[in-house]
Amino acid sequence: MNARTEPGKAEPVSPARPPIARELLLVAGLFLVYKFGRQLATGHTAEAFRNAHDVWHAERWLRLPGEGAVQSLLLHGDTLTEAANTYYAAVHFPATLAFLVWLYLRRPAHYVWARRVLAALTAAALVLHLAFPLAPPRMLAATGLVDTARVYGPSVYGPPHSDHLSNQFAAMPSLHFGWALMVAIGLIVATRSRWRWLWLLHPLLTLLVIVGTANHYWLDALVAGALLGIVVAVVRAPRRRAVTSAGRVVARGVPVPAAADERVFTRAGAGR
Incomplete structure (x- = not known):
């Protein structure tokens, strides 16, 4: 028996799943780092609003479309606005969790890759949240945008001065968009169906929602996409x-x- 046929030399057909207890701890730890890390950026209100004006003017200088063009479409009906607010509040974490669970059960090698990418993306985002606190467009009077969650509901945020569960001045980059884009990329890479490219509708819809509800600027999503591109280039996906x-x-x-x-x-x- 030579090296090409010896069982001990060949790689396993299907990679073993990582221990589930360890993975639960890792994912829970990622979530806690995300939540508590954002809290470190609180207390920079004046700087966050200065940065918001800079971002708003930078978008106009770059001739990006106004966020109001998307919001005006939502404001045609209360039902559509409430649906967008619900999507923003309820889809972000469950969709990412479902994505990781499916990969863990069906594509273990891709699961490890996706978990590493999400962890690296989140860590990079937290560094930017600390270095560049940013008030969302719904707080900036110069934008003329409506805080749709506050007016129409449902809302996941309370008044900024009394909201101790989230940092509302961590708009850039948008992890809503970054995670949604990674879910789509991960499913496209891990599956072979001719319909797999339709997963890109998830980040596209997320982009329209985060902009239309005035929770993020266009640049928040662009920066998130750029960070994800860098991470994916460094953390290579498993070979087919x-x-x-x-x-x-x-x-x-x-x-x-x-x-x-x-x-x-x-x-x-x-x-x-």
Whole structure:
């Protein structure tokens, strides 16, 4: 038996799932760091409003479309506005959690990659939140925008001076958009369905919601997308398995035994 056929030399067909207890602790820790890290940026109200004016004027200098163009579409009806507020409040964390759970159960290797990307993106975002506190457009009178959550509900924020559960001056970058974009990218990379590109509708809808509800500027989303691009370039996704002309599955250049071929194709078909 040579090195190409010896079982101990070949990589496993399906990577083992990380221990679930450890993963629960890691994900819970990521969430706590996200929440408590944002609190460190509180107490910079004056600086946050100065930065908000700078961002607003920078967008006009860059000739970006006004956020009011999106909000005006929402304000045509109370139902649409309430739906956007609900999406902002209720989809962010559950969608990301469902994404991680699905990857953990069905694509373990992609789960580890996605968890690392989300952790790195969140850490980078927290650094920017500390370095560049930013009041959202709903607080800036110069924008002329309506705080749709306060007027129409539901709202996840209280008055800034008494809201001790969140930092409302951590608008840039938008993790709402960054996480939504990662969910779409992760599902596109991890699946092979011809319809997988439709997952991009999630970050697109999230972008329209965060801008239309006046919770974020366009630049908040652009910076989040740029940070995610850097992280994804550094934290490489797992390779796809290729099929040779003989119908053998090759995992990173190592031929998988025929019995394993069948299991891979069975799982691949079930996962579409």
